[in-house]
Amino acid sequence: MIFDSRLILYGLLLSNGACQLHIKNYCPLGWERRPSLFISPVQCPLALLVSLQFLEALEESQSEAIVSVIEVGVPACCGVFLVMLDKNETQGDSTELHELYCDSVKDFTSAAYSMATIAGLTMAVNVKEMLQSVTGLRQQAQCNNQLLASRVSLHKNSLETRRQPVCSRRHSVVMNVTTTHSSSPAVTQTLSEQSNQSRNPDLATVLVSEKLGDGGLDILRKVSNVDCIYNLTNEELCAKISDYDALIVRSATKVTRKVFEASKGKLKVVGRAGVGIDNVDLEAATELGCLVVNAPTANTVAAAEHGIALLTAMARNVAPSDSSMKSGKWERNKYVGVSLVDKTLAVMGFGKVGSEVARKAKGLGMHVISHDPYASADRARAIGVELVSFDDALARADFISLHMPLTPTTKKVFNDDTFRKCKKGVRLVNVARGAVIDEEALLRALDSGIVAQAALDVFAVEPPKGGDSSFALVQHKNVIATPHLGASTVEAQEGVALEIAEAVAGALAGDLAATAVNAPMVPAEVIAELTPYVVLAEKLGRLTVQLVSGSAGVKQVKVVYKSSRDDGDLDTRLLRARISKGLIEPVSDAIINLVNADYVAKQRGLKISEEREPADGESGVPLESVSVTIQDVESKFASARGDHSRSITLEGKVKDGVPHLSKVGNFSVDVSLDGNVILYRQVDQPGMIGKVGSILGEDNVNISFMSVGRTLRGQAAIVAIGTDEDVSDATIQKLKELPAIEELVFLRL
Numbered sequence: 001m002i003f004d005s006r007l008i009l010y011g012l013l014l015s016n017g018a019c020q021l022h023i024k025n026y027c028p029l030g031w032e033r034r035p036s037l038f039i040s041p042v043q044c045p046l047a048l049l050v051s052l053q054f055l056e057a058l059e060e061s062q063s064e065a066i067v068s069v070i071e072v073g074v075p076a077c078c079g080v081f082l083v084m085l086d087k088n089e090t091q092g093d094s095t096e097l098h099e100l101y102c103d104s105v106k107d108f109t110s111a112a113y114s115m116a117t118i119a120g121l122t123m124a125v126n127v128k129e130m131l132q133s134v135t136g137l138r139q140q141a142q143c144n145n146q147l148l149a150s151r152v153s154l155h156k157n158s159l160e161t162r163r164q165p166v167c168s169r170r171h172s173v174v175m176n177v178t179t180t181h182s183s184s185p186a187v188t189q190t191l192s193e194q195s196n197q198s199r200n201p202d203l204a205t206v207l208v209s210e211k212l213g214d215g216g217l218d219i220l221r222k223v224s225n226v227d228c229i230y231n232l233t234n235e236e237l238c239a240k241i242s243d244y245d246a247l248i249v250r251s252a253t254k255v256t257r258k259v260f261e262a263s264k265g266k267l268k269v270v271g272r273a274g275v276g277i278d279n280v281d282l283e284a285a286t287e288l289g290c291l292v293v294n295a296p297t298a299n300t301v302a303a304a305e306h307g308i309a310l311l312t313a314m315a316r317n318v319a320p321s322d323s324s325m326k327s328g329k330w331e332r333n334k335y336v337g338v339s340l341v342d343k344t345l346a347v348m349g350f351g352k353v354g355s356e357v358a359r360k361a362k363g364l365g366m367h368v369i370s371h372d373p374y375a376s377a378d379r380a381r382a383i384g385v386e387l388v389s390f391d392d393a394l395a396r397a398d399f400i401s402l403h404m405p406l407t408p409t410t411k412k413v414f415n416d417d418t419f420r421k422c423k424k425g426v427r428l429v430n431v432a433r434g435a436v437i438d439e440e441a442l443l444r445a446l447d448s449g450i451v452a453q454a455a456l457d458v459f460a461v462e463p464p465k466g467g468d469s470s471f472a473l474v475q476h477k478n479v480i481a482t483p484h485l486g487a488s489t490v491e492a493q494e495g496v497a498l499e500i501a502e503a504v505a506g507a508l509a510g511d512l513a514a515t516a517v518n519a520p521m522v523p524a525e526v527i528a529e530l531t532p533y534v535v536l537a538e539k540l541g542r543l544t545v546q547l548v549s550g551s552a553g554v555k556q557v558k559v560v561y562k563s564s565r566d567d568g569d570l571d572t573r574l575l576r577a578r579i580s581k582g583l584i585e586p587v588s589d590a591i592i593n594l595v596n597a598d599y600v601a602k603q604r605g606l607k608i609s610e611e612r613e614p615a616d617g618e619s620g621v622p623l624e625s626v627s628v629t630i631q632d633v634e635s636k637f638a639s640a641r642g643d644h645s646r647s648i649t650l651e652g653k654v655k656d657g658v659p660h661l662s663k664v665g666n667f668s669v670d671v672s673l674d675g676n677v678i679l680y681r682q683v684d685q686p687g688m689i690g691k692v693g694s695i696l697g698e699d700n701v702n703i704s705f706m707s708v709g710r711t712l713r714g715q716a717a718i719v720a721i722g723t724d725e726d727v728s729d730a731t732i733q734k735l736k737e738l739p740a741i742e743e744l745v746f747l748r749l
């Protein structure tokens with residue numbers, strides 16, 4: 001073996017199976033993969049010995065050239081290890097080297113997975129930690145790869161690792177590898193019940209209903225109690241869901257309205273570990289205030305690669321000729337294929353997957369056109385793709401590849417009519433969603449020869465059942481089929497798991513997820529800046545609605561934001577949502593959040609209009625004051641009337657980060673909003689404060705704040721008193737009976 005240049009070696013040893021070593025080393029032409037070494041089972045003990053000696057030799061060399069040695073031992077079953085050497089850091093480009101290390105970690109992981117499968121084990125390798133170990137070390141070489149550099153910040157120990165002797169280093173980077181025997185539903189059930197017993201009651205609970213990569217589970221386990229329970233029927237899911245704050249699904253779990261209703265408000269977030277959210281009832285989620293997040297980017301490449309795999313396999317009859325050979329035949333004439341080069345491919349849906357497929361198809365020499373009503377012409381031009389109308393795409397395509405989401409508009413968009421507009425003998429690939437095709441129509445088109453071949457990864461009914469159109473398609477001689485494998489690569493599933501786990505963990509911690517599907521996305525810095533104001537907004541809503549009397553109902557609310565900021569610099573969605581929450585929650589059993597605030601307000605016929613009032617000068621704060629006016633209602637506290645007799649107005653401000661009530665009707669007050677509030681109007685005369693204070697004292701009520709606002713000396717004054725405790729009805733009555741008090745209300749926050 002050559003040790004005088006950079007070398008990456010990774011391998012897997014099985015005590016009862018083969019041993020495979022992969023080596024890559026740097027040569028003048030760049031990085032080169034050397035032939036893998038296979039060591040037969042009988043030689044395995046020897047291989048183990050050799051490898052261990054190899055590791056020992058590395059340790060003894062104490063060479064700073066060794067980037068890292070990652071060794072994983074699984075008792076009595078198998079061992080996997082990854083060794084990376086870097087003898088000459090000046091050779092080659094550090095970004096390229098960095099990428100190569102990461103590729104090696106990924107290759108190593110797939111090797112480990114496949115070997116583990118041979119040994120009948122399910123193996124979880126913490127790829128993220130490995131990548132971090134590698135990326136952390138690479139940072140020293142001032143790697144400028146943005147993506148990987150950003151991951152470095154997650155890793156705390158790798159730089160220390162390098163300074164330690166290799167011997168201890170080797171142990172300090174031992175990976176978390178766990179083995180479990182392939183889990184039947186019963187096994188998972190038992191595991192989950194065990195985990196239920198050791199739940200931390202202070203943490204949120206997360207139900208993972210389909211297989212999720214271990215990196216994602218690790219993230220979730222740090223912040224929540226995680227139960228992995230697979231293959232639940234919809235009834236079983238409904239029966240369990242009220243125990244969970246979050247649910248993580250892939251495409252098989254149907255998160256229906258029944259599921260949301262059965263959660264009885266407990267479910268706060270649904271994480272879709274993938275792109276398509278057609279299996280989640282978004283309308284029900286929004287109505288019931290449940291956030292839905294997805295993982296929109298991590299499986300793009302996998303889905304595009306699968307699209308290309310199906311395209312080429314279909315054109316060259318790979319699947320049927322393989323079956324034919326397996327049945328002992330040799331049918332060269334039967335499986336003559338068609339060429340791709342110079343053919344026209346119509347990519348329907350030019351989003352992330354579609355544009356990746358287009359890029360790859362151009363590499364195969366195809367002429368690519370695309371139809372997507374929302375795609376940017378510039379982006380298409382940059383890839384060399386012509387954007388065309390739907391009919392034009394159908395008329396010109398030799399191959400059609402589907403990449404649009406399933407929505408009410410795209411459902412069965414490929415039907416008898418559309419197939420009639422296609423060139424006879426067109427070939428169709430679908431890695432989007434089965435239901436964008438009318439499957440009965442496709443069967444007819446295949447039988448008539450309009451569609452020569454179809455390659456399908458997705459079906460209207462998954463898995464297809466005997467008797468349905470999906471099943472008939474799978475059986476058709478001109479169809480090749482895969483069981484929804486588009487996103488199913490080791491790499492994509494690890495990526496998706498990390499992406500969704502971070503989004504769900506963030507949402508559970510109260511962050512607004514960047515990948516929210518049914519809520520406005522508000523940047524983190526905006527949320528941080530507005531936090532005290534959203535608290536104020538909710539409290540103002542809560543107080544104002546308690547002043548309404550009569551049964552007319554609250555229908556019209558006007559909110560005025562006084563701010564020196566331009567319209568574009570003040571995002572009021574959070575504030576409006578919290579005002580709705582404050583207005584609606586005290587008078588109903590609804591639970592309101594950013595997801596459903598506008599929806600619930602609309603359902604209840606509550607119209608919130610927003611106005612801006614310029615504030616003087618450049619105060620630097622986003623808002624000087626917020627006022628909430630309920631219009632067209634009677635008030636139980638006449639002094640809170642605004643400019644119109646049938647309206648109630650309260651205004652608030654944030655002072656030193658704390659929400660304050662600053663105006664009641666036209667009276668200025670100043671009371672911190674951190675407890676309950678007594679508001680009363682009195683004749684402006686001496687001695688009143690003492691009387692009110694002693695009545696509250698008799699009831700053990702502590703006054704936290706007090707403020708008197710009057711229009712003119714000697715005229716009526718409004719007093720606002722903040723109280724830590726609830727105040728009994730009897731005490732309120734005693735206060736009302738004081739002769740100088742003209743009206744009084746007690747408001748709970």
Ligand SMILES: NC(=O)C1=CN([C@@H]2O[C@H](COP(=O)(O)OP(=O)(O)OC[C@H]3O[C@@H](n4cnc5c(N)ncnc54)[C@H](O)[C@@H]3O)[C@@H](O)[C@H]2O)C=CC1
Binds near residue numbers: 296405432
């Ligand atoms: N088979 C599998 O395992 C996988 C399937 N998918 C499917 O692929 C779909 C696309 O994924 P991405 O590219 O990541 O989503 P994306 O949102 O980036 O792209 C979808 C594109 O479709 C376009 N579109 C919407 N309506 C259209 C219409 N009527 N006609 C033509 N184009 C239309 C949109 O403008 C958008 O550009 C997903 O919705 C999902 O259903 C995605 C990943 C894996």
Ligand SMILES: O=C(O)C(=O)COP(=O)(O)O
Binds near residue numbers: 250275276484485487
């Ligand atoms: O991400 C998508 O839209 C997919 O279709 C992938 O589905 P899966 O997560 O593999 O069930």
